[in-house]
Amino acid sequence: MKWPSLGAIASVAYKEFLHIYRDRRVLLLLLILPPIFTLLFGHAFEASEVTAVGSLLVNRDNTPLTQQFIDIVSKNKTFQWWKESPDIKSESDLLGHGVQAALVVPAGWSDSLTNGDPKPLLLYLDGSDTNTATALEGSIQQSLGDFQLKERDSMIETLPEEVFELGKKLPVQVRKQFVSMMTLWTVDGKILYNPKSRFIDYVVPGIIGLILQLLTVTLMACTIARERESGTLYQLMVTSLQRGEIVIGKILPYLTVSICLVVVIMALSWWHFKVGFYQPPVLALICLLFLLCSLGLGLLISTFSRTQTQAIQFSVFFLLPVFVLSGAFAPLEQLPQAIRYVSELFPLTHFCRAFRLVNMYHAGPRFYIVDLVVLLAGALITFIGAAFLLKRIEQ
Amino acid sequence: MTEPVIVLNHLSKSFGAVNAVQDLSFTIAPGTIFGFLGANGAGKTTTMRMLCGLVNPASGKAAIASYDVWKDRHLARTKFGYVAQRFSLYRDLTVLENFRFFGGACRVPGTQLEERIGRLLGLTDLEKERDTAAGSLSGGTRQLLALGCALVHDPPLLFLDEPTSGLDPVHRQQIWNLLYDLSHQGKTIFVTTHYMDEAERCTEVGFIESGRLLAKASPRSLKSTFRARLLEIDIEPLMPALVRLRNLPDVLGVSLRSGSLRIYAPDPEKLMANWRKSWPFPDLHLLGERWVEPDMEDVFTAYSQGYDSVLKRSTS
Numbered sequence: 149m150k151w152p153s154l155g156a157i158a159s160v161a162y163k164e165f166l167h168i169y170r171d172r173r174v175l176l177l178l179l180i181l182p183p184i185f186t187l188l189f190g191h192a193f194e195a196s197e198v199t200a201v202g203s204l205l206v207n208r209d210n211t212p213l214t215q216q217f218i219d220i221v222s223k224n225k226t227f228q229w230w231k232e233s234p235d236i237k238s239e240s241d242l243l244g245h246g247v248q249a250a251l252v253v254p255a256g257w258s259d260s261l262t263n264g265d266p267k268p269l270l271l272y273l274d275g276s277d278t279n280t281a282t283a284l285e286g287s288i289q290q291s292l293g294d295f296q297l298k299e300r301d302s303m304i305e306t307l308p309e310e311v312f313e314l315g316k317k318l319p320v321q322v323r324k325q326f327v328s329m330m331t332l333w334t335v336d337g338k339i340l341y342n343p344k345s346r347f348i349d350y351v352v353p354g355i356i357g358l359i360l361q362l363l364t365v366t367l368m369a370c371t372i373a374r375e376r377e378s379g380t381l382y383q384l385m386v387t388s389l390q391r392g393e394i395v396i397g398k399i400l401p402y403l404t405v406s407i408c409l410v411v412v413i414m415a416l417s418w419w420h421f422k423v424g425f426y427q428p429p430v431l432a433l434i435c436l437l438f439l440l441c442s443l444g445l446g447l448l449i450s451t452f453s454r455t456q457t458q459a460i461q462f463s464v465f466f467l468l469p470v471f472v473l474s475g476a477f478a479p480l481e482q483l484p485q486a487i488r489y490v491s492e493l494f495p496l497t498h499f500c501r502a503f504r505l506v507n508m509y510h511a512g513p514r515f516y517i518v519d520l521v522v523l524l525a526g527a528l529i530t531f532i533g534a535a536f537l538l539k540r541i542e543q
Numbered sequence: 544m545t546e547p548v549i550v551l552n553h554l555s556k557s558f559g560a561v562n563a564v565q566d567l568s569f570t571i572a573p574g575t576i577f578g579f580l581g582a583n584g585a586g587k588t589t590t591m592r593m594l595c596g597l598v599n600p601a602s603g604k605a606a607i608a609s610y611d612v613w614k615d616r617h618l619a620r621t622k623f624g625y626v627a628q629r630f631s632l633y634r635d636l637t638v639l640e641n642f643r644f645f646g647g648a649c650r651v652p653g654t655q656l657e658e659r660i661g662r663l664l665g666l667t668d669l670e671k672e673r674d675t676a677a678g679s680l681s682g683g684t685r686q687l688l689a690l691g692c693a694l695v696h697d698p699p700l701l702f703l704d705e706p707t708s709g710l711d712p713v714h715r716q717q718i719w720n721l722l723y724d725l726s727h728q729g730k731t732i733f734v735t736t737h738y739m740d741e742a743e744r745c746t747e748v749g750f751i752e753s754g755r756l757l758a759k760a761s762p763r764s765l766k767s768t769f770r771a772r773l774l775e776i777d778i779e780p781l782m783p784a785l786v787r788l789r790n791l792p793d794v795l796g797v798s799l800r801s802g803s804l805r806i807y808a809p810d811p812e813k814l815m816a817n818w819r820k821s822w823p824f825p826d827l828h829l830l831g832e833r834w835v836e837p838d839m840e841d842v843f844t845a846y847s848q849g850y851d852s853v854l855k856r857s858t859s
Contacts, residue, residue, distance in 0.1 A: 159647025163633065163640070170635040170676075379631035386595050386625040387648035388617060388696075 152393045160389065160397025164371065168401060178363065182409045185359050186416045193351045193477060194421075198283045200228040204242075204250035208234040213258035217295045221251070226287040240272045248274040249284050261299075297332065304330070341508045348421045353503035354476030356413050356435070357496045361442055364406055365467060368446025369459040371398050372538070377455050381541070391535050399443050406439045426507050434506065434516075437523035438499040444530025445495070451537035470494045475501070498522045546609070548573045548700050548731045549594065553603035555754075556589055563589040565754040566603070571733065571747070573699070576726050578745030579735040580843060586754040587735040588628060591704055594733070595625050607700060621649075623700040624693030628708070630685050632692060634678025638669050641677050641692055649696035659695065666721065667691040683714025690721065701725065703734040707741065719744055739840035748839070750846045757846045762839055769837040769845065770855045774811040775803050777831040784827045795850045798841070805835070807845060809852035 168174060207218060222229060230247065232239070239250045252270035260267040271288055273281040315323060342349055375381040384394065417423040425431055449466065453459035473487060474496035480488055491497045498519035505511040505519075547570035554567040564586040571577050581587045592598040594605055596616030605612045610619035632641050642660045651659060664670045667687040672680060677688060686706055693701060703722075707715040719741070722732055726746075734745070742748050742762060749759040758765060778784040785804060789797045793814050796807045808814050815832060822829060837845075845853050 153650065155647060155653070156650060159644055162647075163636065163644045166636055166640060167633070378634070379627060379629040380633060382592075382595075382597055382627055383625070383631045383645075383692075384648070385597060386620055386623075387645060388620055388650050389648045390617070 152390060152396060156389055156393045157397045157400070160394055161400040164398050165401040165404075167371075167374075168367075168405065174367065178405060178409070181363070182359050182413055183416055186355055186413050187420065189351070189355045189358070190348055190417065190421050193347050193354075198280055198287075199225055201226060201249065201280065201284060202247040203227045203229055203284075204232055204239060204245055204247045205229045206232045206234060206236055206239050206250065206252045208255040209253050209257040209259075210234070211258040213261070213299075214253055216298075217253070217292075220295050220298075221288070221291045224287055224291050226284065239270075242272060242274050248280065251288065300330070348417075349423055349508060350504065351477055352414075352417050352421075352423050353500045353507070355417070356410060356503075357438065357474070357499045358471065358476050359413060360406055360409060360435075360439060361470060361496050362467060363409065364402060364439060364442040365446040365449065366460060366463045368398075368402055368443050369449040369453065369463045370456045371402075372447065372450035373453040373456045373459040376453075376541075391538050394538070395447065395531060395535055399440075399447070402443055402446075403439060406443070407435075410435050410439075424507075426510055430506050430513075431503065434499060434502045434520065434523075437520055437527065438495055440527035441495040441523045441530065444527050444534065447534040448530045448537070451534050451541070470496050473497075492522075495523055495526050545573055547571055548575075549605070549607055549733065550609075551590075551594075551603070551605045554590070554593060554600050554605050555602045556593060556598060556600055562754050564593070567751075567754075567756055568603075569749065569756060569759050571731060573731050574726060574729055575747050576722065576732045576734065576745045578742045578748045579733065579751065580737075580739075580742055580748060581735075581751035582847060583737075585751045587751055588704055589754075590751070591625075591702055591733070591735060595623070595702060596620060621696065622698055623702055624696070624698045626686070626689045626693045626701070626703045626706055628704040630682075630689060632677050632685070632689055635676060637674050637676055638664075638680070638688055639673045641688060642695060645692040646695045651696050659697070663691040663694060666694075666724075668717075683710050683717065686710060686714065686718060687721070690718065694725075699729070700731045700733065703732065705735050705737065708737060715741075739838070739843055742839045742843070750843065752847050765842050766837050766839070768855045769842060770853055772811065772834045773837045773841060774806045774808070774815060775800070775833050775835045776806065776829060777803050779828045779830060784824075787824060787827065795853065796844065796848055798844060800840075805841060807841075807848075807850050807853050 168178075205218070205221070207214060221227070227249070230245070234255075238244060239252055242248060242250060250272040252272075254267055254270060257267050257269070269288070269292065271285060273284055275281045315326075318326075339345055372381065375384060414425060418425065445466070446463070449462045450459055453462055469490070473483065473491045474494045475483075475491060476496055480491055480497070480501075483491065502516040502519035502523075505516040509515070549571040551567045551569050554564060555562070556564045567590060579587050579590070589598060593600050594607065594612050596612050596619060599613055607619045608622040610616075610622065612619050633644070636644065639660070642663065643656065646656045646660065664673060667690060669684065669688060669691065672684060677685065680688060690701075690703070690706065693703075701722075707718055710718070715738075722734070726732055734741075736742060746761060747759065748762055748765055750757040758768070760768075781799070781802070781804070785797050785799060788794055788804065788806065793810070794806055794808050798805045798807070806814070818829070844850070
């Protein structure tokens with residue numbers, strides 16, 4: 149086997165480039181989709197907290213104290229309240245009211261608070277979306293806590309002098325403990341690695357990876373399948389081209405296009421979302437390895453698909469789990485341990501992890517070298533696999 | 544005698560239970576226009592693909608210019624051009640781009656490429672269409688382009704798989720004129736075809752049936768393998784006569800040619816003598832009779848239908 153010739157590779161690459169250039173629909177897709185996806189996904193994942201959830205508020209306890217609580221709850225941005233008359237009977241029919249939660253203040257609630265036997269508030273939650281339900285309950289709990297704190301402060305202010313006199317007779321240690329119990333214990337949180345706490349900074353590698361994975365795998369998967377479908381593969385094989393030359397020549401134009409796409413997406417994230425990029429050469433290396441891995445995967449799919457339709461179907465079957473399990477948009481830690489092993493098989497997982505380690509953690513190479521090695525190994529395995537399968541087509 | 548360009552030595556290939564090609568052995572001398580004839584599925588394309596190194600022979604060997612067609616296929620491929628049965632150039636590329644691509648892929652040196660493409664554009668009469676996408680060319684011009692691309696590395700041998708099927712007579716003639724020119728330049732041409740008139744144009748013809756080679760000789764000597772003279776009769780009404788005669792025990796087959804019937808029979812003289820004595824079909828009118836020279840179609844029919852008794856089984 150001779151060394152691949154540059155001239156032969158250039159012929160294949162130029163031909164492949166003409167295919168992309170002549171197929172106006174694909175060209176349009178390549179030019180328009182990445183920026184649109186970036187804007188769409190960027191804004192979609194911008195705010196990660198739940199706001200303005202339509203909710204029902206039924207107050208059956210019309211007293212000034214309750215009104216104070218209602219005032220606090222009304223300021224809670226999590227909810228968009230619809231006040232209903234206290235006579236309503238169907239407060240648990242969330243679907244019928246078109247809301248996701250209903251808060252009911254039972255009759256005699258404020259009296260029960262002052263009588264030393266506090267009644268609970270009633271909260272109906274739409275549990276179909278587990279994340280929202282817990283967020284809503286937590287939010288109500290917090291408003292209630294605020295209300296309770298305020299009530300406690302005003303109660304302390306209005307305590308009769310005798311209580312303080314009595315207090316002074318207590319041992320110092322007990323008094324200190326009592327004071328400590330009366331103040332709110334706090335956590336002094338310092339947020340590292342993402343000081344602005346912006347989700348967009350986290351999700352940018354996910355967006356880059358997702359778009360590139362989608363385009364590279366599907367486009368690449370079609371290249372050899374298309375030649376097989378149109379019969380040109382035989383014509384290609386009776387030339388003096390070696391398999392290596394065909395594979396490299398086919399990869400090059402798609403690699404060039406993908407690199408342009410990475411630049412476009414990064415520029416847009418920087419300009420529109422003010423996402424910063426740390427150590428660009430390292431990020432470029434991560435992107436390159438990821439692209440090679442994805443293109444190799446597409447090529448592999450291409451070599452065992454008989455038609456372009458099959459190639460697209462295989463690509464979709466491969467890409468579906470990748471999108472959900474790769475940790476592109478949510479931390480892998482949310483997944484059970486067993487599933488996480490599956491995630492490790494996807495190039496997108498390693499790409500996102502390495503990209504975040506560099507760009508958010510500003511981590512040193514020893515933290516992400518494993519991911520780079522995995523991506524490189526993936527690229528090599530898929531290329532060799534594709535060349536091997538291409539050899540099988542000959543027989 | 545010069546070295547043969549193609550040597551087949553007990554070449555065989557089967558796909559599952561189907562024996563596509565069985566034990567083919569023959570040689571083709573340089574400068575030959577070899578016509579490979581056979582029905583669909585007879586093994587023509589499989590043989591050609593094995594020779595092109597696209598299919599791995601199950602057993603036996605073949606060589607092109609003394610390179611093994613499988614083991615040394617990369618070297619063998621520098622010696623031939625291949626025009627597939629289906630149009631298989633890049634439809635979205637222009638004529639010129641197709642030429643350039645195949646030139647680069649066949650490692651034609653850049654300094655020679657433009658000059659050679661210019662010559663091939665002239666040869667295939669595609670000068671005016673150089674910037675047209677290959678997909679928008681008509682069937683005939685597409686085939687000319689495919690032929691041109693197969694010649695881009697100036698190979699001494701050309702494989703053509705049914706190059707004229709589905710073409711109009713004008714383009715068929717054009718393709719054949721081109722093949723004659725190439726043959727005149729000393730190139731060897733290996734062509735499969737269904738058309739018997741095209742078989743007559745070859746300098747040598749091979750018949751393949753169910754993967755076996757039945758005969759291989761020049762068209763003239765193949766015709767001389769016809770043992771008996773061939774009986775042709777004019778009869779009316781034509782179609783009922785064809786069906787009735789075909790079913791006679793002394794007749795192997797009947798074929799219709801320009802309004803007359805050709806009778807393939809082991810002993811046509813005796814048959815005709817009997818008919819002169821007493822014509823057995825009162826409702827059919829025998830209008831005339833003559834003895835004719837068999838053409839390639841008659842020879843092919845006899846070989847492919849296994850009418851052994853009308854063939855001399857010695858030559859070939």
